Amino acid sequence: MDSKFQPQKVEKEIYSFWEENKFFEAKVDKNKKSFSIILPPPNANANLHLGHAMYVYEDIMIRYHKFLGDETLWLPGADHAGFETQYVFEKELQKQGKSRFDYDRDTLYQMIWDFVLKNKSNMENQLRRLGFALDWSREKFTLDEDIVKIVYQTFKKMFDEGLVYRDERLVNYCTHCGTSFSDLEVKYVERNDPLYYLKYGPFTLATVRPETKFADTAVAVNPADKRYKKWIGKEIEVEGLLGNFKMKVIADKAVDPQFGTGVVKVTPAHDFVDYEIGKRHNLQFKIAINRQGRLTEIAGKYQGLPVFKARKIIVEDLQKKGLIVRIDEKYTHRVATCYKCGQTLEPQLMPQWFVKIKPLSREAIKAVKEKKVVFVPRRFEKMALWWLKNFHDWNISRQIVWGIRIPAYKCRKMSNDKCQMANGWFVSIGKPDKCENCGSREFDQDEDTFDTWFSSAQWPFATLLTQNGDSKLEILNSKKIQNNFFNYFYPTSVMETGYDILPWWVCRMLMVGLYVTKNVPFKTVFLHGLVRDKKGQKMSKSKGNVINPMEMIDKYGADALRMALVFGIKEGSDQSLSEEKIIGMRNFANKVWNIARFIYINRQVQRQKSKSKDNNLELKIVQKLKKEFKEEKEKYLKLMNSYRFSQALGLVNKFLWRRLADFYIEQLKEPLKDGNIKTLEVLKKVYFENLKMLHPFAPFVTEAVWKIFKGKDQSILKENL
RNA sequence: GGAUCCUUAGCUCAAUGGUUAGAGCGUUCGCUUGACGUGCGAAAGGUUGGAGGUUCGAGUCCUCCAGGAUCCACCA
Numbered sequence A: 001m002d003s004k005f006q007p008q009k010v011e012k013e014i015y016s017f018w019e020e021n022k023f024f025e026a027k028v029d030k031n032k033k034s035f036s037i038i039l040p041p042p043n044a045n046a047n048l049h050l051g052h053a054m055y056v057y058e059d060i061m062i063r064y065h066k067f068l069g070d071e072t073l074w075l076p077g078a079d080h081a082g083f084e085t086q087y088v089f090e091k092e093l094q095k096q097g098k099s100r101f102d103y104d105r106d107t108l109y110q111m112i113w114d115f116v117l118k119n120k121s122n123m124e125n126q127l128r129r130l131g132f133a134l135d136w137s138r139e140k141f142t143l144d145e146d147i148v149k150i151v152y153q154t155f156k157k158m159f160d161e162g163l164v165y166r167d168e169r170l171v172n173y174c175t176h177c178g179t180s181f182s183d184l185e186v187k188y189v190e191r192n193d194p195l196y197y198l199k200y201g202p203f204t205l206a207t208v209r210p211e212t213k214f215a216d217t218a219v220a221v222n223p224a225d226k227r228y229k230k231w232i233g234k235e236i237e238v239e240g241l242l243g244n245f246k247m248k249v250i251a252d253k254a255v256d257p258q259f260g261t262g263v264v265k266v267t268p269a270h271d272f273v274d275y276e277i278g279k280r281h282n283l284q285f286k287i288a289i290n291r292q293g294r295l296t297e298i299a300g301k302y303q304g305l306p307v308f309k310a311r312k313i314i315v316e317d318l319q320k321k322g323l324i325v326r327i328d329e330k331y332t333h334r335v336a337t338c339y340k341c342g343q344t345l346e347p348q349l350m351p352q353w354f355v356k357i358k359p360l361s362r363e364a365i366k367a368v369k370e371k372k373v374v375f376v377p378r379r380f381e382k383m384a385l386w387w388l389k390n391f392h393d394w395n396i397s398r399q400i401v402w403g404i405r406i407p408a409y410k411c412r413k414m415s416n417d418k419c420q421m422a423n424g425w426f427v428s429i430g431k432p433d434k435c436e437n438c439g440s441r442e443f444d445q446d447e448d449t450f451d452t453w454f455s456s457a458q459w460p461f462a463t464l465l466t467q468n469g470d471s472k473l474e475i476l477n478s479k480k481i482q483n484n485f486f487n488y489f490y491p492t493s494v495m496e497t498g499y500d501i502l503p504w505w506v507c508r509m510l511m512v513g514l515y516v517t518k519n520v521p522f523k524t525v526f527l528h529g530l531v532r533d534k535k536g537q538k539m540s541k542s543k544g545n546v547i548n549p550m551e552m553i554d555k556y557g558a559d560a561l562r563m564a565l566v567f568g569i570k571e572g573s574d575q576s577l578s579e580e581k582i583i584g585m586r587n588f589a590n591k592v593w594n595i596a597r598f599i600y601i602n603r604q605v606q607r608q609k610s611k612s613k614d615n616n617l618e619l620k621i622v623q624k625l626k627k628e629f630k631e632e633k634e635k636y637l638k639l640m641n642s643y644r645f646s647q648a649l650g651l652v653n654k655f656l657w658r659r660l661a662d663f664y665i666e667q668l669k670e671p672l673k674d675g676n677i678k679t680l681e682v683l684k685k686v687y688f689e690n691l692k693m694l695h696p697f698a699p700f701v702t703e704a705v706w707k708i709f710k711g712k713d714q715s716i717l718k719e720n721l
Numbered sequence B: 001g002g003a004u005c006c007u008u009a010g011c012u013c014a015a016u017g018g019u020u021a022g023a024g025c026g027u028u029c030g031c032u033u034g035a036c037g038u039g040c041g042a043a044a045g046g047u048u049g050g051a052g053g054u055u056c057g058a059g060u061c062c063u064c065c066a067g068g069a070u071c072c073a074c075c076a
Helices: A007-020 A056-067 A082-095 A105-129 A145-160 A210-215 A226-231 A272-280 A297-302 A307-320 A358-369 A379-390 A417-421 A452-456 A459-468 A473-477 A485-489 A499-517 A549-556 A558-566 A579-608 A620-641 A645-673 A677-694 A699-710
Strands: A034-038 A071-075 A164-174 A179-181 A186-192 A195-200 A203-207 A218-221 A235-240 A243-251 A263-266 A324-328 A332-338 A348-355 A374-376 A408-411 A425-427 A443-445 A492-498 A522-528
Touching: A007 A105, A007 A549, A007 A558, A007 A699, A034 A056, A034 A459, A034 A485, A056 A071, A056 A492, A056 A522, A056 A558, A082 A105, A082 A452, A105 A549, A145 A164, A145 A425, A145 A452, A145 A459, A145 A473, A145 A499, A164 A272, A179 A348, A195 A210, A195 A235, A195 A263, A195 A307, A203 A210, A203 A263, A210 A297, A210 A307, A218 A226, A218 A272, A263 A272, A297 A307, A307 A324, A358 A379, A358 A499, A374 A379, A379 A499, A379 A522, A452 A459, A452 A499, A459 A473, A459 A485, A459 A492, A459 A499, A473 A499, A492 A499, A499 A522, A549 A558, A549 A579, A558 A579, A558 A645, A558 A699, A579 A645, A579 A677, A579 A699, A620 A645, A620 A677, A645 A677, A677 A699
Parallel strands: A034 A071, A034 A492, A218 A243, A374 A522, A492 A522
Antiparallel strands: A164 A179, A164 A348, A186 A332, A195 A203, A195 A324, A218 A263, A235 A243, A408 A425, A408 A443
16 A cells, blocks of 8 residues: 555546446436435536536535435536527637627537537546546436427427517617526626716706617606606607607606606616606607617617717717706716626617516425425525515527527418417427418528526426436326336435525526426525635636636545535535645545555554454453444434535544544554454444545545455445445 | 625634534644654634623524625616
């Protein structure tokens, strides 16, 4: 045995051994309890980061349940990550001086496909390097044909049952990225913008966006505001940059009399509050800003100017005309920006597909309240319920190429009532040859693709259902489902992921999973926190404080990194990680190795020593060790069963190092020298049991030691606790 | 404006109402002990943010205050 544990020498070989011997492959075994986890599919567009390494919790649970004798499944996958990936890819294109507009749809799609496939296999190998006990034979990709087919069927089911609808409404749109988003993708940032007080007919009103005034279709005041009561319902004459115009005065409760002057110009097509007011009062929706973020023809001579430039010029012109009363330069407010590129979002009136949330969230809330899904730590249940109650209808249309194209078709003819009722739209799972409503052969497929999360929301049941080669949702209602792979592992045991995607993913999986399968997709939700740097700051490339997990594995071994992510933290809370901490855990792995080395060397000594009767006595201190171990194990099981992994690791760490090595081995050195067989036996037994207990956290060193003692073809994974 | 979390050793954090509040890293002193210097032995370091309360017992539960973090919300 080497005097030091050298992970670099054994990790690769050990992982291949596990994989070749199919230790991670799950099958249906009615005599065993099933335990299943679906890996949150990493985006197939980049290297793994520490957030992915946090999935070590899943490996801990899987390996622990293997020891309990359960039939385990940990199903890996990859996410095409629609918009995210297209964004990353476009940046690559930019470096080559190209843009996505240089290619047609099919070419661009193929280019991204190649890019993703390369990254996907890279990502998979990195998961292997972390030692994850994933069943690679079950791996799925969100763009696999059978998965796409499931996604289509879900969409069709929703469409047929009225849960998905097409509507033209105001959506969050990024003119730089060229796509709309759901509410969740909007990032609000505090910003300082001048607040302009404009002369508006007989009123003065405050606005930060004078450039939208060409699309004003009313002026609103609060119905209770006495100052303006007499104007309500009247029409006022306003002097503008493009000449005088008339404007109706309306009363709406959304207007805060305390803000500004208590008078608001209403621009229903460019502001969410105004949109609501516009709908309530049946106002006209005039469009002043187009998809490129430039003013439209209704802006007259300002047409074609980009928003910010237009604002500047318009303010100057308003000032020249004496229409600006004053400017509040100190005004701060929250602005909706694109979470990806950071540009201010431009609300746009667009026809999009929406998922009706209420009927879905109602069932999800019920399931949570009935504890069909349990949250760990418990506080996240409150968060989940809050989200489920507050979701708006979900915009699932994205104006991008990379992703699953929406299988909705618009008929050009609409030659019967049914077709007209549907506004020409129909949904088809396969390629249609005629309009499903009127039979016309002229129709066009929607250009848009699904929000990635729409497919992710179906991930647990989609990945399991397709394992038997089935990709039809009908099977859920048939007898065929019984005893098959899906039924055995669904609902999955645990959904483990970062708390930051609770609304994006966990809640949506719950809603859609319940809707399609009539069952929760997982029984327990275990959420982990963010990894920060050693000063508690967020890791980011610009700060230069990013720790690369693969680099750490190269230097200190996977076990060290894994334990550093779990040791001494509270599950569900953010944590600080430093290279020093990883080194500390590397030292622990080495300690584990060296206890083995001590036993190994003494085993050889034993053989040479005489076998007098005295040497078979069980010493008092050995009895004490046995007792202490028994207590340790009981505590360990309790902690593991209640998801307190950090405490469990701390327990084993303390026992092996502080007690077994520092205390017992030191005390027992003399008897061992004398060849006391009983002592060595107990020492070995206790140590091996602890190896099993440590294995979920540090799979490599424990397996390496196991093989040294038991033989190359043996594995700790064949053991039970 | 709401919600959640946090404030414990020099730093980063643990501790499920119950011995003397722990760990990792750092600091000081000593150890060429045949498992390991990636180690061993010893030591310093704490009024658990503040004030009340509940309890036989509070870092932990309750109320208030101070400070910090994150998420959410349509103040133009």
